[in-house]
Amino acid sequence: MNILTLFLIVPVLTVIAILISRTKEQIRVSAAVGMGIQLIQSIYLIFAYLAERSRGNIDVMLFTKTWKWFESMNIQFSIGVDGISVSLIALTGIVIFTGVLTSWHVDYLTKEFFISLIVLSTGVFGFFISLDLFTMFLFFELAVIPMYLLIGIWGSGPKEYAAMKLTLMLMGASALLLVGILGLYVNSVQTGNPEFTFNIVDLSRIDLPIEVQRVFFPMVFVGFGVLGALFPFHTWSPDGHSSAPTAVSMLHAGVLMKMGGYGCLRVAMYLMPDAANEMGWIFIILTTISVVYGAFGAIVQKDLKYINAYSSVSHCGLVLFAILMSDKISSNGAVLQMISHGLMTALFFALIGMIYERTHTRDIRFMGGLMKVLPFLAVCYMIAGFASLGLPGLSGFIAEMNIFVGAFQHSETFYRVATVIVCSSIVITAVYILRVVAALLLGPIKNEEFNFLKDAVWFEKASTVILIIAIAGMGLAPLWLSELISESLNPIIQKLSLLNIY
């Protein structure tokens, strides 16, 4: 049995277990156990992958398995992983497990909540293991649609508006994406490939004509880019994140936005490299705006969730920026940044959720001095903040370092100028992070009622500690992760690198 199929079977079993559970406690426990198994599997997958590689297996994708699905259309159910997807699967495993832990207190329609959450995570896992564009697209939409219910039912604030906006923007993006992948499919009959195919590995062997690439590269890139909060299509993200319940914000900012980056790298850049080199500059401008605009946006916000949502726009913009550089070091940085941002933003949203439950406000103007009453949460928040602004020793540093070093090695002035502009986000990020930390955690307690707040309980501690261990682990020992990724980037960069010396 293929280990990757387990990633789809376990959620199904979990959902069944939740369906037959009687009490809320049983529901929570079955969700936690199921997602705990997913986490263990995803960690195990890394070691299994490394073992397979060290055995000398040099295929592009490992653990592949293909089933025929719709033969007359040559649509397959095809799965397989490389270093990039393995590390993103591990990220998903961590975030969904901690997400379930932070949702321990969900009381309203508990069963439905956990089922939707697990369906969402199944979409993400399925997306990362897919090698067929059809199944990839299927899982993409599967991950988006439970968001509507999750935000609409369990959200806060203008949740109906936010849920509708998010769903429609992402579905609109998938419209572009669908046309894009159909374009790839229809043009896949070239020399050496007699049959129409959606399979990524087969498609990567084909040299598509540049005219075709010019049409469909922007569609695919924007289609995935919307999910990765590409300017000017990022507007769903702040509204969506701020209205979503805690676990959904975590999953969404932590993992779902990574699907955008992964899709851009794996489908847009990998399969259409000529157009990527030719048209990359347009998107570099857009992502540069994303990075700087997102960071500035975060400065002026007063709601904690909005601050982190804009910060996510900035960080995810950095991911797309690094991918577009088509440089090995910066692409490596991009994948590291996806994981790093996934972990720290999940930590951020988890903490914000916990703080909001206690203070019943997310407005930083009414808060202050939480360090005195909530020392555990406050320290965690500081760690997340430092990771976000790129303090060495935590995950953010190693990712951004790679991105900027790689990007600046580009010989053309345009790319260097863009890199310099993007670099300014480091400073801006420091400004808003320190400002929030100061306003929220330090200083006098502004509200008398805050004196009686209780610090974190066991499930909150568990989820934050897991995330912090992952962040620190990645920051302190980045090499093995970086090697895992960079080796898998080789085939992609080989197709792309026409300009670089590496």
Added chain:
Amino acid sequence: MTLENLLLMRHELVLSVTALVVLLSELILSKDDTKKVIPLLVFLFLINTVIGFLPAKSGELFGGMYRTTGLIILMKNILNIGVFIVFIQSAGWLKSNVTGFENMGGYFFILISSLIGMDFMISSGDFLMFYIGLELATIPLAALVASEKLKEKSSEAGVKLILNAALSSGILLFGISLLYGTTGSVYFYKVAQGFYYNTLQVLAFMFIFTGIAFKISIVPFHLWTADVYEGAPVNVTSFLSVVSKASAVFILVILLFTVFHSIIDVWNDILYYTAVLTMTIGNLFAIRQQNLKRFLAFSSIAQAGFIPLGIIGGTTLGFSSVIYFLLIYLFSNLGAFGVVAAVSNATGKENMNDYDGFYQTNKALSLVMMLSLFSLAGIPPVAGFFGKFFLFTSAAREGYFLLVFIAVVNATISLYYYLLVVKAMFINKNENPIQKISSDGYMKASLILCTLGIILIGFAGYIFEFINSLTFGVK
């Protein structure tokens, strides 16, 4: 004509027997026992549906006026399944006393006659048989639409339907007469042989297309749809929107692929523009609807707009996609209409804001409704996604990328209004939502059937492969 030959008409024969048995059984049953007609009919129709699936031969009868192939049998089976679901959904409505039928047998008899008409229409080998089938399929429906005698809207709908049907069949007949005048025959294969780019013949094609477009409610021939759907009893509406529409699509595709294949570039253009118009207008009007029947009427117009994506280009793969799409559409739409019927029969409420907080009281019904709507919108993992995806793929393979893009954007717009219903049921708060509805066993069975169809048909790849094996070589 030997018995073996006669058995080629198996579907129609068994249906006729069923219809007569139901009609006669009412004479035998005493006044108090009339409700026993329902289980009898359900049993008979189930047998009829099963018989339809038995292996059969293809062949011709009456000198080519009637013909049957594996593909045509498949179409008839799809219609049978649809009608079967409609029947078991209408049991609750018939038992309540709002109907104008003193005897339920009449209802079933009329519906089965209409179905027989559709079967003849699909099986027709010449235009006369086609026309007779079409009329037999349409006229009984007007009686059914107007059957709620106490409701003004129902009578209005009946009149609208019969007038529109008369107009459209008049246009159709004119087209047929032009064809006969220019080719000297009404047989499909002879017309196809004598068909070339003659202005008169292209005009004839336009008229025939218009006549059928009325039935499928393609824009701009859709204006009757919303009023009729709203006025008719819910179960009749679901019959109109699923079975009647599917049969018209089937015959349209058969005609386009066999008779009019030589002017493919003419009808490609026509289909292109009508598809864009139908999708867009259906969607934009659906957004504004408050009455769920009207809402589903416009949604079904929009759904009809997707069908030309499979027909355009005239490929067999596209044809398979169309049949597959209709099969999925049948289950999805009947699921949605089933819920609306259950609620409407129990409470008489049909407006969207009546459904606020529906999930608090009726979990199962809300879930069925949500799955059906997601399937209509084309959201994975339910079957609607696969149906739409294959239509898009076959259009893209013919190079119609812009059309595919417009269609996908329309699918996104449609998601908006489907989500409005989901929002009403799951998110909106309501102090006193619709009380718990206890639907009868028939309704439950039908909804379970629809849900199974919605969930399983997409994943079961061999269903599509089976359809594709039959459409191969239609041209």
